[in-house]
Amino acid sequence: MKRTVLTLAVLGALGLAGAGAVVGFGLYNVSAQVGHWPGVSWVLHSTFRNSVKLRAPAPSEVPDLTDPDLIALGAGHYASACATCHAAPDSFRTATMAAMVPSPPRIDRAVEDWEPNHLFWIVQNGIKMSGMPPWPAEDRDDEVWAVVAYLAAVQEQQAPPLTLDPDSDRAYCATCHGPVDGQVPRLDIHPPEYLEEQLTAYHSRQRPSGIMAQAVTMVPAEDFAALAAHFAAAEDDAPPAQDPDLIAAGEALASAGTRDIPACVACHAPAEGPPKGPTLDGQHAEFTEVQLTLWRDEVLAYDDLMAAAARDLTDADIAALAAYFASR
Numbered sequence: 156m157k158r159t160v161l162t163l164a165v166l167g168a169l170g171l172a173g174a175g176a177v178v179g180f181g182l183y184n185v186s187a188q189v190g191h192w193p194g195v196s197w198v199l200h201s202t203f204r205n206s207v208k209l210r211a212p213a214p215s216e217v218p219d220l221t222d223p224d225l226i227a228l229g230a231g232h233y234a235s236a237c238a239t240c241h242a243a244p245d246s247f248r249t250a251t252m253a254a255m256v257p258s259p260p261r262i263d264r265a266v267e268d269w270e271p272n273h274l275f276w277i278v279q280n281g282i283k284m285s286g287m288p289p290w291p292a293e294d295r296d297d298e299v300w301a302v303v304a305y306l307a308a309v310q311e312q313q314a315p316p317l318t319l320d321p322d323s324d325r326a327y328c329a330t331c332h333g334p335v336d337g338q339v340p341r342l343d344i345h346p347p348e349y350l351e352e353q354l355t356a357y358h359s360r361q362r363p364s365g366i367m368a369q370a371v372t373m374v375p376a377e378d379f380a381a382l383a384a385h386f387a388a389a390e391d392d393a394p395p396a397q398d399p400d401l402i403a404a405g406e407a408l409a410s411a412g413t414r415d416i417p418a419c420v421a422c423h424a425p426a427e428g429p430p431k432g433p434t435l436d437g438q439h440a441e442f443t444e445v446q447l448t449l450w451r452d453e454v455l456a457y458d459d460l461m462a463a464a465a466r467d468l469t470d471a472d473i474a475a476l477a478a479y480f481a482s483r
């Protein structure tokens with residue numbers, strides 16, 4: 156008995172010393188050129204596939220992914236954040252990306268074997284130890300779905316072409332602001348100071364958005380003021396006509412409030428005096444709806460007054476308020 160214990164202890168110590176030597180003397184070859192030992196790639200890939208399938212949201216949670224504005228927003232983000240590794244559906248990956256281990260598949264291949272709920276999980280979480288990054292903001296499911304809408308269009312071979320103009324900051328920002336409606340806000344309703352503050356808030360991550368966090372790191376911070384001035388003056392289309400019943404319900408709530416919800420116009424469109432909050436008049440309803448939901452659900456929390464104002468809103472209140480302000 157005593158001898159067995161002793162033998163095990165000696166073997167254990169030798170094992171530890173061996174592992175220590177591998178780590179300490181650098182005996183394990185980390186060269187990506189050498190690749191994995193036989194079987195290891197299969198184990199890693201099967202683990203990856205089964206892990207995604209176990210954790211992805213249910214197919215019933217997949218929203219409507221066919222809205223052209225949602226697809227265009229996803230395409231705009233894909234062009235600057237993903238195409239570096241996965242390329243456009245109709246072009247080549249760079250030789251350097253193709254040499255990665257594991258290498259990022261060209262996007263039409265990458266989406267081949269997955270359902271939208273799986274793609275959502277992959278884009279939100281990334282894949283550990285592979286180079287596939289997670290979404291750079293927490294709790295922004297709405298943004299991840301925009302990218303999945305683009306990926307679903309790639310699956311259907313109906314993806315819009317990608318445009319990325321690295322030579323001009325303005326042209327880059329204008330791939331989304333202007334041509335894309337829906338969740339992409341109009342900027343021309345705001346003064347430049349407000350727009351510049353928001354760019355800084357995205358940059359410091361105070362205001363969480365994976366799409367705008369990426370966008371503000373594509374341009375030098377010294378350009379924020381000039382970009383804000385440009386987009387405050389660049390005219391954008393007014394939203395389409397809204398449902399009259401929603402407008403009426405939204406107007407009643409926004410101007411009078413309830414016991415739990417303050418009148419929005421007190422801060423956003425006061426009859427006299429300077430407004431405490433940004434204008435919402437003429438803003439795209441989908442954008443206002445997303446933002447109000449984020450304030451209500453405490454994903455956005457950087458302004459106490461606005462957080463308190465949104466706390467008790469229902470989904471129906473939010474839809475009505477968004478329609479009302481879009482119609483002003």
Ligand code: HEC
Nearest residue numbers: 236237240257258259260265266277278282285286287288
């Ligand atoms: C730095 C490079 C890099 C970037 C940027 C990147 N990926 Fe990936 N991605 C990878 C790699 C590497 C894999 C392969 C992982 C594996 O096979 O284990 C991968 C895997 C994937 C897969 C699963 C494909 C499969 O193997 O079944 C999808 C889908 C995907 N990426 C989408 C995206 C999207 C969308 C973006 C942008 C939001 C993105 N990726 C950004 C490197 C990248």
Ligand code: HEC
Nearest residue numbers: 231232327328331338339340350353364366367370374382
């Ligand atoms: C891929 C599409 C896309 C690109 C490119 C893009 N934006 Fe945005 N922008 C958005 C979306 C979506 C939002 C809303 C983000 C959120 O939920 O906070 C937004 C929000 C903003 C806001 C805040 C507006 C408000 O009413 O609160 C400003 C300012 C802005 N963008 C300016 C820019 C500038 C300047 C650039 C170029 C450096 C740029 N954007 C590039 C999609 C984009």
Ligand code: HEC
Nearest residue numbers: 417418419421422431432433443446447458460461464476
């Ligand atoms: C006590 C003042 C106050 C009240 C009341 C208020 N808000 Fe706000 N709201 C703000 C402030 C301040 C901000 C800007 C926060 C920031 O960017 O720093 C804001 C931001 C917003 C935004 C984001 C706009 C954008 O472009 O990003 C929306 C949407 C909004 N409010 C809607 C509403 C609605 C709808 C109501 C009524 C239910 C309401 N607010 C009530 C002060 C208020």
